[in-house]
Amino acid sequence: MSILRSRSTRRRALLAAAAVAVVAGGAGAVSGMAPATARQERAEDSVRCALPDGGQVETPVEVGLSVPDTVTAGTPLAATPSVSVVLPAAAVAALRAGGATRVSGTASADIALRQGGKDTPLPAAEVSAEAAALPADGDLTLALTGPDVLARPVEGTAALVLTGLSARLRAGADGTADQAVDCAAYSGGGELGGTTVTAAEQAAAVERPAAPAAGLKVTFDVDAVTTVAKVGADIAIKGELETFLDIFAPPPSPVTGTLRLSDVKGAYLVVFRFMPVVNSISFAEGAVTGTARVDVSQQPWVADIDTVSDISLRLYEVKQDGVDLGVGGNCRTVRPMTVALKGDVTLVPGAVSEFATTADLPAFGGCGTEEDLDPLIGGLVSGPDNPMTVRLRLKCIDTNCG
Structure with a gap:
C-alpha cells in the first residue's frame, strides 16, 4: 500500500492544535489493509506505540466500514x-503499574470516494469509545463507533478508500491526570468497500409528500435552543413553522409544512476548553412531515403530534481568535439534520407548547477555500445526541394569519 504524506502546512497546524487540545500525545494509523465488505469484514494491522513508562508495544488495530451493496x-x-x-x-x-485504572480512545479515519479514477475526500469518520476499566490481566479491546460517513456517488461503480487513520488513547485514574499512549503516525491508502450505483429510475423513490394545497393552516413562532454536545455550547434559534393539518382525515391525520429559520450571527463556542471560535449559521427551508391525532370534541383542541423536520445548515464567517479560517460560502451539512417532535400541541393562538428532543448533527462538506477543512469542522461540531428544547407559540390558524 502506498504511503500518502502530502498535507498543507496550514491544515497540519489546525489539525495539530485540535489534536493537542484533545490529547497531549501522538496518533497511530493503519497501512497495508485489505478491503472490507458490506458485511463489515474486518481489516487488520498493528501500530507501534510508546507507553508512558517508555516501553514500546505492537498494538493490533482493526477497521471496518459497512458499505451497502x-x-x-x-x-x-x-x-x-x-x-x-x-x-x-x-x-x-x-499501565496498571503506572497507576492507571482505565483507558479511553478516539479515532479519525480519512475517507475518499473513488469513481472514474478520481478520489474525492469526504468528511472524516470520527469514532470514539468511552473509558473502559483495565482488566486485572489479559488484553483490553476498545470498540470505537461513530456516525455514518456519507457520500453522493454518480451512476456506475464506486469505492470508499481509506487515506489515513489516527488513533488517540488516554490512560488515567480518579484523582490523577490522564496520560497519553503515544503511537507512531502513518498515512495509507486502500479500498474499504465498494458498491454499485444504479440509475435513479431503476429504484423506487422514497420521498416525503409535499405540503397539500388544502387543509387547516396552522402557523407557529419557533424559539429553540440546541446544545452542541461536543463543546457544551448553547445556540438560540428562532423562526417560523407553517403547517397544514387535515383534522377531518381518519386518524392519525397527515401533517406537512415548511420550517423557516433565521440566521444565527456570531455564535460563540469554546472548543477544547481554551480555543474560542465564532461562526454564523444559515438554514435552508426545511420540510416537515408526520401525523397528528386531534381531539375536536372538547375545548381547547389538542393535537398529539409525531413529526420530523429536515434542517440543512451552512456555516460561514468562522473565526478562531479573530482569524478567519476561510471556510468559504459552501460549508454545509452533507445531509439534513432531522429533528423529531412528539407530544401535545394546544391549538389556541398564543398557546406555547414545549418539546425536549435530541438530534444528530451531520458531517460537513464543501468547507475550505484554499484547503479541505471538512475534517476539522466535522471534528469540532458534528456528532450524535445534541440536546434541543423547542418552543412552539401558536401564531395563527388558517385565515387568521396576517
Whole structure:
C-alpha cells in the first residue's frame, strides 16, 4: 500500500492544535489493509506505540466500514465505520503499574470516494469509545463507533478508500491526570468497500409528500435552543413553522409544512476548553412531515403530534481568535439534520407548547477555500445526541394569519 504524506502546512497546524487540545500525545494509523465488505469484514494491522513508562508495544488495530451493496444515484451512500484497538496484556500490566485504572480512545479515519479514477475526500469518520476499566490481566479491546460517513456517488461503480487513520488513547485514574499512549503516525491508502450505483429510475423513490394545497393552516413562532454536545455550547434559534393539518382525515391525520429559520450571527463556542471560535449559521427551508391525532370534541383542541423536520445548515464567517479560517460560502451539512417532535400541541393562538428532543448533527462538506477543512469542522461540531428544547407559540390558524 502506498504511503500518502502530502498535507498543507496550514491544515497540519489546525489539525495539530485540535489534536493537542484533545490529547497531549501522538496518533497511530493503519497501512497495508485489505478491503472490507458490506458485511463489515474486518481489516487488520498493528501500530507501534510508546507507553508512558517508555516501553514500546505492537498494538493490533482493526477497521471496518459497512458499505451497502447498491445505492441509487442522487441519494446518499451511508457507510458505517468501526475501529477496534487491542492493548496487549503486557501493555495493560504496564499501565496498571503506572497507576492507571482505565483507558479511553478516539479515532479519525480519512475517507475518499473513488469513481472514474478520481478520489474525492469526504468528511472524516470520527469514532470514539468511552473509558473502559483495565482488566486485572489479559488484553483490553476498545470498540470505537461513530456516525455514518456519507457520500453522493454518480451512476456506475464506486469505492470508499481509506487515506489515513489516527488513533488517540488516554490512560488515567480518579484523582490523577490522564496520560497519553503515544503511537507512531502513518498515512495509507486502500479500498474499504465498494458498491454499485444504479440509475435513479431503476429504484423506487422514497420521498416525503409535499405540503397539500388544502387543509387547516396552522402557523407557529419557533424559539429553540440546541446544545452542541461536543463543546457544551448553547445556540438560540428562532423562526417560523407553517403547517397544514387535515383534522377531518381518519386518524392519525397527515401533517406537512415548511420550517423557516433565521440566521444565527456570531455564535460563540469554546472548543477544547481554551480555543474560542465564532461562526454564523444559515438554514435552508426545511420540510416537515408526520401525523397528528386531534381531539375536536372538547375545548381547547389538542393535537398529539409525531413529526420530523429536515434542517440543512451552512456555516460561514468562522473565526478562531479573530482569524478567519476561510471556510468559504459552501460549508454545509452533507445531509439534513432531522429533528423529531412528539407530544401535545394546544391549538389556541398564543398557546406555547414545549418539546425536549435530541438530534444528530451531520458531517460537513464543501468547507475550505484554499484547503479541505471538512475534517476539522466535522471534528469540532458534528456528532450524535445534541440536546434541543423547542418552543412552539401558536401564531395563527388558517385565515387568521396576517
